Amino acid sequence: MSAHPAKNSHATEHAGTEPANKKQKKDEYVLYYWGGIPGRGEFVRLAFEYAGVPYTNMQDSAKLLPTITDAAKCGHPPHFAPPALKLPSGRFLSQTPAILNYLAPKLGLAGDKEGEEAELERSSINQLVLTALDLTNETHDTHHPIASELYYEDQKEAAASRAKSYRKNRLPKFLKHFENVLATNPEAKTHGGAYLIGSSTTTADLVLFHVLSGVSYAFPKRMAALEKSGKYKHVFALKERVANEKAIKEYLASDRRRKFNNNGVFRHYPELDGEE
Amino acid sequence: MSAHPAKNSHATEHAGTEPANKKQKKDEYVLYYWGGIPGRGEFVRLAFEYAGVPYTNMQDSAKLLPTITDAAKCGHPPHFAPPALKLPSGRFLSQTPAILNYLAPKLGLAGDKEGEEAELERSSINQLVLTALDLTNETHDTHHPIASELYYEDQKEAAASRAKSYRKNRLPKFLKHFENVLATNPEAKTHGGAYLIGSSTTTADLVLFHVLSGVSYAFPKRMAALEKSGKYKHVFALKERVANEKAIKEYLASDRRRKFNNNGVFRHYPELDGEE
Numbered sequence: 001m002s003a004h005p006a007k008n009s010h011a012t013e014h015a016g017t018e019p020a021n022k023k024q025k026k027d028e029y030v031l032y033y034w035g036g037i038p039g040r041g042e043f044v045r046l047a048f049e050y051a052g053v054p055y056t057n058m059q060d061s062a063k064l065l066p067t068i069t070d071a072a073k074c075g076h077p078p079h080f081a082p083p084a085l086k087l088p089s090g091r092f093l094s095q096t097p098a099i100l101n102y103l104a105p106k107l108g109l110a111g112d113k114e115g116e117e118a119e120l121e122r123s124s125i126n127q128l129v130l131t132a133l134d135l136t137n138e139t140h141d142t143h144h145p146i147a148s149e150l151y152y153e154d155q156k157e158a159a160a161s162r163a164k165s166y167r168k169n170r171l172p173k174f175l176k177h178f179e180n181v182l183a184t185n186p187e188a189k190t191h192g193g194a195y196l197i198g199s200s201t202t203t204a205d206l207v208l209f210h211v212l213s214g215v216s217y218a219f220p221k222r223m224a225a226l227e228k229s230g231k232y233k234h235v236f237a238l239k240e241r242v243a244n245e246k247a248i249k250e251y252l253a254s255d256r257r258r259k260f261n262n263n264g265v266f267r268h269y270p271e272l273d274g275e276e
Numbered sequence: 277m278s279a280h281p282a283k284n285s286h287a288t289e290h291a292g293t294e295p296a297n298k299k300q301k302k303d304e305y306v307l308y309y310w311g312g313i314p315g316r317g318e319f320v321r322l323a324f325e326y327a328g329v330p331y332t333n334m335q336d337s338a339k340l341l342p343t344i345t346d347a348a349k350c351g352h353p354p355h356f357a358p359p360a361l362k363l364p365s366g367r368f369l370s371q372t373p374a375i376l377n378y379l380a381p382k383l384g385l386a387g388d389k390e391g392e393e394a395e396l397e398r399s400s401i402n403q404l405v406l407t408a409l410d411l412t413n414e415t416h417d418t419h420h421p422i423a424s425e426l427y428y429e430d431q432k433e434a435a436a437s438r439a440k441s442y443r444k445n446r447l448p449k450f451l452k453h454f455e456n457v458l459a460t461n462p463e464a465k466t467h468g469g470a471y472l473i474g475s476s477t478t479t480a481d482l483v484l485f486h487v488l489s490g491v492s493y494a495f496p497k498r499m500a501a502l503e504k505s506g507k508y509k510h511v512f513a514l515k516e517r518v519a520n521e522k523a524i525k526e527y528l529a530s531d532r533r534r535k536f537n538n539n540g541v542f543r544h545y546p547e548l549d550g551e552e
Binding site: 087 | 345347348352353354355356363365367369370371373374377378395396399400402403404406407410413417421422423424425426431434437438441445446450453456457460461462472473
């Protein structure tokens with residue numbers, strides 16, 4: 001349902017590429033994603049920002065899809081939708097979880113195990129990323145339950161029903177899961193930090209941080225009530241911890257960080273929110 | 277929305293474990309998934325069946341969730357939902373794409389490249405698997421657009437709207453993508469076979485095969501019309517090719533293959549289907 005922007009997502013898009021930071025070099029990573037929204041590209045940006053690895057945003061909507069869907073331009077296999085990442089070698093990779101699983105060991109975001117244990121740790125991180133992205137999809141579908149090609153206004157009634165179920169059942173179920181993961185992490189206990197796995201920041205932590213930020217933007221009343229319940233202390237501690245990691249803190253304060261808005265995955269429609 | 281069975285999914289579940297085949301050994305792979313339906317567990321089963329690697333199904337609903345959500349029983353990190361795979365080492369891994377990405381090189385389903393090229397190939401396969409599973413999710417959501425905890429009968433109107441958009445826009449969009457991938461695969465051309473990537477069967481081929489089978493079960497009229505259009509020849513050739521791979525052909529004819537039914541991910545409601 002969600003691997004593409006909604007109909008009006010390009011509204012505030014900037015054309016062309018923009019440098020991610022001053023260290024940018026030619027032939028580095030290039031992220032192909034819509035401009036004007038954090039969107040799913042943000043999960044990839046956060047990994048680069050945390051690691052301090054330069055990347056460029058390619059967000060020219062006239063070239064974006066024609067490039068990544070044409071094997072003559074992007075190589076084989078072509079892609080279904082952005083985000084797609086052009087690697088320094090020129091090869092393209094798409095699908096947020098596939099991009100993150102590829103990058104994680106290269107960016108130091110796949111834990112600190114070695115040999116076969118490293119592969120297992122990376123797979124568990126992949127698992128956690130996928131579950132956090134499932135929550136992203138379900139959050140998106142609260143405002144687009146019927147058809148991604150229609151406007152929200154054309155599916156408001158179904159959206160209200162889906163958001164009600166999301167607030168009451170699905171969102172707490174996901175938070176309970178991540179609280180369980182965080183509270184039972186034996187390595188985080190000894191280090192006193194809120195890490196989903198191991199005792200260092202992984203792509204899973206960054207993805208969960210962004211999903212929680214997005215859900216807080218979209219459903220502020222519900223998230224405030226869930227935080228106040230005291231049932232998800234580790235989850236909200238992770239959100240706080242990641243926001244204050246040096247590189248992330250700097251990024252969030254920079255103009256590289258895009259603001260959430262109602263063209264994106266996470267949208268705030270007051271009528272869909274509620275304390276319960 | 278879809279990483280869990282719908283409310284009535286356990287109806288035809290069989291309790292306990294069942295041997296996958298006679299080569300089964302202790303301490304081999306154990307797949308934790310609901311009984312009675314192919315479900316998302318089927319994507320994992322097909323990989324084992326193709327590779328001829330023994331596995332066991334653990335589908336005792338009284339033990340399933342209590343085991344995989346309790347870190348004291350399944351180790352850290354615990355899981356959100358089945359399928360979860362218990363590895364021979366005793367470690368558990370969940371999330372279909374994470375399980376398949378872990379297994380692919382071990383089962384000879386990750387292509388034939390070496391070194392860094394193997395990692396890139398594996399990542400592209402992961403990408404293709406994820407897109408095919410996105411189609412699975414969208415197919416599921418045609419019958420459960422509002423809430424997974426409600427019955428289909430309680431969301432029929434929204435389901436009709438979503439299914440209409442799915443038949444007209446989303447399903448053809450996915451088929452067009454996979455046709456594009458298959459038609460532009462340079463290695464498949466030289467070998468004359470319908471392979472998504474490279475010139476041997478990968479997890480991506482197996483996943484797409486099962487999704488196409490499921491969609492054909494759920495939307496027989498629409499799929500017949502799409503096949504008749506002649507626009508997706510490579511896609512339907514892949515479905516045929518995989519169905520006739522020796523190990524898969526034997527498996528499909530065996531009693532290990534579960535039948536699609538209306539408790540699963542892919543459901544046939546005649547009122548949701550149509551030629552257009």
